[in-house]
Amino acid sequence: xxxxxxxxxxxxxxxxxxxxxxxxxxxxxxxxxxxxxxxxxxxxxxxxxxxxxxxxxxxxxxxxxxxxxxxxxxxxxxxxxxxxxxxxxxxxxxxxxxxxxxxxxxxxxxxxxxxxxxxxxxxxxxxxxxxxxxxxxxxxxxxxxxxxxxxxxxxxxxxxx
Numbered sequence: 001x002x003x004x005x006x007x008x009x010x011x012x013x014x015x016x017x018x019x020x021x022x023x024x025x026x027x028x029x030x031x032x033x034x035x036x037x038x039x040x041x042x043x044x045x046x047x048x049x050x051x052x053x054x055x056x057x058x059x060x061x062x063x064x065x066x067x068x069x070x071x072x073x074x075x076x077x078x079x080x081x082x083x084x085x086x087x088x089x090x091x092x093x094x095x096x097x098x099x100x101x102x103x104x105x106x107x108x109x110x111x112x113x114x115x116x117x118x119x120x121x122x123x124x125x126x127x128x129x130x131x132x133x134x135x136x137x138x139x140x141x142x143x144x145x146x147x148x149x150x151x152x153x154x155x156x157x158x159x160x161x
Contacts (some may be wrong), residue, residue: 001093004051004153010040010133011146020099020106020147021113022075022120027104032064038074040099040113040130043149046083047095050124051155052088060084075120082121085155092121093154096129100141100148104131104135 016030019038031037045057054060061069061077069077085092095117098112099106119126135142 001156002051002053003048004045004049004155006046006048006050006153008039008057008150008152009039009048009140009146009148010039010042011140015047015116016106019074020109021097022078022116023109023112025101025104025106025109029121035061035069035072037075039147039149040097040151041074041078041117043077043151044095044117044153047151047153048092048155048159048160051153052085052090054084054088057081075116078117078120086158089158089160092123092127092153093156094125094127094129095151095153096131097151098131098133099151100133100135100150102134102142102144148149 010031010033012029013032014029018025018027020035026133040055041103049056084157111132112129114125118128140146141148
């Protein structure tokens with residue numbers, strides 16, 4: 001078994017949809033990024049890639065490749081990462097993710113995010129943990145300037161390999 005850790009941060013921006021954990025969360029602003037800026041999926045991708053010692057999301061899906069990844073749905077990136085992990089002989093054991101956001105309140109959306117991510121990764125919902133927390137009004141998250149996400153994963157050698 002191998003363990004990986006991922007972290008990502010994006011700032012809020014007007015006139016953008018807020019994508020988080022693969023679902024659209026109703027809010028008056030979204031996150032700024034080259035892709036859809038799904039901070040949770042990006043942290044999860046980095047954790048998966050890190051566990052397999054395959055570098056990071058920016059290495060595999062750079063924002064310097066013109067329009068190739070511009071505005072891309074991060075679920076597509078997560079599917080590609082899972083393919084890479086499986087081709088390397090691994091399967092997801094579990095993931096534990098934390099989203100740091102002062103606003104909006106994310107509790108009503110957690111189960112939908114879990115179901116979405118499990119579906120995208122081809123795993124059981126019980127293998128996907130998502131938590132949300134505030135920063136008690138401290139730092140850029142507390143000032144509602146953006147969001148951060150952390151992800152820890154365990155991958156195991158695939159029995160198919």
